[in-house]
Amino acid sequence: MTNDRIGELLAHFSQTRNQMLEQLRRVVIGQAEVIEQVLAAIFTRGHCLLVGVPGLAKTLLVSSISQILDISFKRIQFTPDLMPSDITGTMVLDEDEAGRRSFRFVKGPIFANIVLADEINRTPPKTQAALLQAMQERQVSAGQETFNLPDPFFVIATQNPIEQEGTYPLPEAQLDRFMFNIKVDYPSLEEEKRILATTTKDEPPELTKVLSGKAIVNLQKLVRSVPVGEYVIDYVTRLVRATRPKDPTAPEFVRKMVDWGAGPRAGIFLIQAGKAFAAMDGRFSVALDDIRKAAIPVLRHRVSTNFQAQAEGKTSEDIIQQLLGVVGEPEVAKYERRKR
Numbered sequence: 001m002t003n004d005r006i007g008e009l010l011a012h013f014s015q016t017r018n019q020m021l022e023q024l025r026r027v028v029i030g031q032a033e034v035i036e037q038v039l040a041a042i043f044t045r046g047h048c049l050l051v052g053v054p055g056l057a058k059t060l061l062v063s064s065i066s067q068i069l070d071i072s073f074k075r076i077q078f079t080p081d082l083m084p085s086d087i088t089g090t091m092v093l094d095e096d097e098a099g100r101r102s103f104r105f106v107k108g109p110i111f112a113n114i115v116l117a118d119e120i121n122r123t124p125p126k127t128q129a130a131l132l133q134a135m136q137e138r139q140v141s142a143g144q145e146t147f148n149l150p151d152p153f154f155v156i157a158t159q160n161p162i163e164q165e166g167t168y169p170l171p172e173a174q175l176d177r178f179m180f181n182i183k184v185d186y187p188s189l190e191e192e193k194r195i196l197a198t199t200t201k202d203e204p205p206e207l208t209k210v211l212s213g214k215a216i217v218n219l220q221k222l223v224r225s226v227p228v229g230e231y232v233i234d235y236v237t238r239l240v241r242a243t244r245p246k247d248p249t250a251p252e253f254v255r256k257m258v259d260w261g262a263g264p265r266a267g268i269f270l271i272q273a274g275k276a277f278a279a280m281d282g283r284f285s286v287a288l289d290d291i292r293k294a295a296i297p298v299l300r301h302r303v304s305t306n307f308q309a310q311a312e313g314k315t316s317e318d319i320i321q322q323l324l325g326v327v328g329e330p331e332v333a334k335y336e337r338r339k340r
Contacts, residue, residue: 007284009222014282016219019210023068026205028061029198030191037182037297038065038156040276042216043223046179046269047135047155049120049170049301056184058158062116067207069216071113071152078123084130088140105142110134113150113213117157121167128174131155135177152216172304179269181301219279226275228286233271234330235288239295240267242327243303243319251326257309258319262302269298288329296320 017039024035034050038061041048050058059075066073076087089108095101109115110131120128134140138149157178159170175181187195211219241247243261245254254261273294274286296317303316 006222006225010226010279010282010284013219013222013279016210017280020068023207023210024061024064026207027064028057029194030187031057031061031184034061034182034184036277036280037180037273037294038062039280040273040294041179042152042154043219043276043279044179044272045152045154045220046272047177048157048180048182049175049178050156050158050182050184051161052158052184053162053186054160056186058184059116059118062114062156062158064207065156066114066116068210069114070209070212071216072150073114073116074109074112075116075118076109077118078120078127080123082123082127084127087127087130088134089142091143103143105145105147107147108140110140111147111149113152113154115153115155117155119160120157121159121170124168125171128168128170132174132177135174150213152213152220175301176263176265178301179273180297182297183300223272223275223279226279226284226286228271228275231330232274232286232288232291235327236267236270236274236291238330239291239323239327240264240270240299242323243299251323253322254319257305257312257314259304259306261304262299266298266302270294273298292324295324 020039021035028035038048038050040046042065050061052058063073063075076082085108087108087110089106089111091103092106093101094104117131134149134153135155138151138153140147140149155178160167186192238249240262242250243254243258243266244250245258245261247261250258250261270291271286274290277290277293278284278286299320300316303319305314305316305319309315309319
């Protein structure tokens with residue numbers, strides 16, 4: 001594919017993204033960063049964890065995204081009595097007219113393009129773990145058979161950070177499967193006025209389909225084709241390694257306040273997110289600002305702070321912000337002109 005052709009496709013992609021934002025703004029007021037990060041995850045085959053107190057339109061946002069995409073959508077309400085088979089499906093015993101019996105797999109709600117795992121921390125670890133294979137390998141194993149999940153496939157989970165009673169925190173291994181940990185915050189004063197004015201007056205507007213499943217897959221391929229220079233890869237590598245307290249390049253505040261840092265998967269997600277942000281803007285290459293924009297949602301759940309950080313009132317976000325100020329841009333190699 002020529003550079004001109006890729007440039008045309010990226011320009012069209014940017015227009016498509018604007019159409020999606022236009023539709024979503026008819027229902028969801030504010031939350032511009034949250035929407036951008038969710039769309040970036042969708043276009044890079046990533047999964048999202050939305051964390052915020054009740055009533056901030058987390059579920060509404062996901063259901064609205066499913067309405068503007070012409071793909072299947074299933075919502076799973078996680079509860080303490082939910083079983084793994086309630087998510088993945090189960091084997092049932094069938095009997096035909098001749099009396100022969102055989103097992104048949106009945107697919108669960110995980111077999112959808114977008115799966116909303118609502119209040120994922122309200123179900124026990126056994127049920128939470130049912131999502132691990134689906135999120136990583138995009139497959140479900142039942143008995144001796146393995147079933148492929150539809151393409152595209154995304155898990156968007158929600159979580160309430162203030163509720164502690166009857167909740168089960170996600171293990172680190174499962175948190176690492178999520179590309180973004182997205183913090184959904186309170187709206188501004190003007191946004192809250194608009195929310196109160198619109199939601200109490202009119203019926204919610206009907207949204208228009210913008211993309212089909214096949215178009216999403218093609219856009220995912222386009223995003224993967226966005227080039228990343230060695231300069232950006234060098235910066236991402238140094239940023240991720242600086243989060244690890246035992247790494248020689250880690251700053252003193254990381255060694256003092258971090259128990260463990262991000263793994264290589266964080267670097268992969270940073271570059272993928274940078275590609276998505278660049279493509280959604282219609283740009284042909286990834287800039288360092290794209291990486292910085294993705295740093296907090298990608299690293300927030302991959303940097304574990306210790307008691308010293310808590311004593312000083314520092315969160316993982318504070319550590320990442322401090323790192324972004326400390327980790328400098330890579331040096332560009334200088335080439336001397338040859339003397340004739």
